[in-house]
Amino acid sequence: MNAEPKLVIDPRSNVPVYRQVVDTLRSMLVDGVLRPGDTLPTVRDLGLELGVHFNTIAEAYRLLAAEGWLDLRRRRGAVVTKRTAPTEKPESEARFSRSLRQLIAQVRSEGLSVHTITLELERLTRELSA
Amino acid sequence: MNAEPKLVIDPRSNVPVYRQVVDTLRSMLVDGVLRPGDTLPTVRDLGLELGVHFNTIAEAYRLLAAEGWLDLRRRRGAVVTKRTAPTEKPESEARFSRSLRQLIAQVRSEGLSVHTITLELERLTRELSA
Numbered sequence: 001m002n003a004e005p006k007l008v009i010d011p012r013s014n015v016p017v018y019r020q021v022v023d024t025l026r027s028m029l030v031d032g033v034l035r036p037g038d039t040l041p042t043v044r045d046l047g048l049e050l051g052v053h054f055n056t057i058a059e060a061y062r063l064l065a066a067e068g069w070l071d072l073r074r075r076r077g078a079v080v081t082k083r084t085a086p087t088e089k090p091e092s093e094a095r096f097s098r099s100l101r102q103l104i105a106q107v108r109s110e111g112l113s114v115h116t117i118t119l120e121l122e123r124l125t126r127e128l129s130a
Numbered sequence: 131m132n133a134e135p136k137l138v139i140d141p142r143s144n145v146p147v148y149r150q151v152v153d154t155l156r157s158m159l160v161d162g163v164l165r166p167g168d169t170l171p172t173v174r175d176l177g178l179e180l181g182v183h184f185n186t187i188a189e190a191y192r193l194l195a196a197e198g199w200l201d202l203r204r205r206r207g208a209v210v211t212k213r214t215a216p217t218e219k220p221e222s223e224a225r226f227s228r229s230l231r232q233l234i235a236q237v238r239s240e241g242l243s244v245h246t247i248t249l250e251l252e253r254l255t256r257e258l259s260a
């Protein structure tokens with residue numbers, strides 16, 4: 001891997017660690033921080049680095065392979081594939097809308113102000129449109 | 131409960147059912163669809179309605195009670211409390227930003243276009259500012 005991954009695991013989160021690994025790596029794949037041909041660390045190395053069992057990393061890699069992002073090879077490890085994006089499914093938008101609203105409800109419940117949330121949404125919209 | 135809850139459980143989701151129940155109810159609480167004094171269905175009734183074990187509903191109610199949203203009473207069931215929002219924590223914004231970006235990466239990975247995502251973010255921003 002060329003770019004050093006900024007994998008942050010939050011042990012206090014109620015999101016399982018393998019999902020945290022999947023979500024973070026997927027962000028880097030979508031954003032192009034990880035590019036086709038890049039090799040990920042071995043499950044053992046990444047497990048040691050993050051202080052989690054290597055099976056947790058293996059499970060994360062398997063999920064990303066199932067999504068078409070990684071090619072898992074016995075000797076060479078996990079290699080980023082040249083993936084073609086799937087076509088937009090009709091139900092994806094409704095599911096995204098629901099997940100987004102649930103995330104907003106969660107952070108409002110935690111005390112985040114509507115002002116802060118709105119600023120973050122606007123920042124992200126600008127980034128995506130850039 | 132005055133308003134009939136629109137609790138949608140997605141059995142294909144990899145989000146555990148109790149979390150889906152928590153997320154949906156929390157949305158209704160934050161949005162004021164459920165108001166202080168409202169009574170939720172018993173865990174048995176809601177479990178039957180959704181086709182899940184009543185323990186799953188009980189777990190969801192316990193989590194929302196721990197967040198200060200519900201008052202659990204042996205006989206009366208779960209009652210929505212008059213909750214004061216916690217103050218905004220410094221780390222909340224960073225965590226929200228990360229979760230939001232990971233959600234976007236996930237739906238882009240599933241094929242949702244940047245255009246569709248942007249429209250949804252703008253719609254939500256308008257709703258929050260209204």
